[in-house]
């Protein structure tokens with residue numbers, strides 16, 4: 001299986017969820033082995049940061065990458081869309097500190113990727129094959145990764161709310177339609193918004209870019225996109241955070257009540273010991289198991 005990149009560039013504009021600042025993000029095709037590279041075009045010298053777990057500098061409510069003077073927040077939804085559609089390489093320019101939140105899901109990123117298309121590059125895809133089970137736990141939350149021939153994310157959440165409660169969802173690369181997770185929005189409690197704003201966070205948050213709940217109901221006029229939109233968004237987040245491995249993972253990930261912090265701790269724990277994994281080049285014989293090509297039905301779903 002060959003590495004892929006975008007066929008053409010695309011640009012999306014919107015505000016940052018936490019900063020409230022407007023920004024434009026442009027994703028461009030890139031050469032093999034670039035991975036995903038974020039570039040701050042608004043800063044002197046246009047500094048960049050690679051989408052790698054060692055550059056995670058903050059995981060409060062969103063994943064922030066930093067390297068030298070370059071900081072970019074809320075990278076996870078775009079990274080999730082790249083992973084779901086098998087985009088290994090891209091240069092992502094942004095003219096502000098945060099990737100726009102758009103509608104709170106990765107739907108617009110997915111549509112943009114499908115509209116420009118992807119193409120293969122003359123270099124085999126490399127993957128991180130998980131060889132040993134790795135687990136991290138924190139305050140009743142846990143995250144596990146274990147050997148598997150494909151990439152799977154099994155997530156569950158348990159929220160004390162009449163509309164959420166216990167929910168679970170399984171994503172299997174090549175079997176689950178990417179839209180089943182990429183369309184699902186981030187969510188939060190109305191009672192938490194005040195506190196977040198005092199901390200200078202969620203300044204751009206509104207019913208246009210998040211599901212907002214009070215103690216009894218969803219406040220968004222359009223309601224939910226699916227009854228389990230909450231746990232599906234957790235899968236979306238997890239895939240974006242796990243994309244910070246720098247290449248696709250071959251392993252089964254199981255998550256309970258996890259968040260950005262636990263996702264990056266799991267990845268760091270996996271990569272901390274070379275006996276846990278091996279980097280493998282996918283030759284032609286592996287291509288069926290990978291299944292990263294978007295099926296034709298998807299292009300229709302997004303048109």
Ligand SMILES: [Zn+2]
Pocket residue numbers: 076077186233236237
């Ligand atoms: Zn999210």
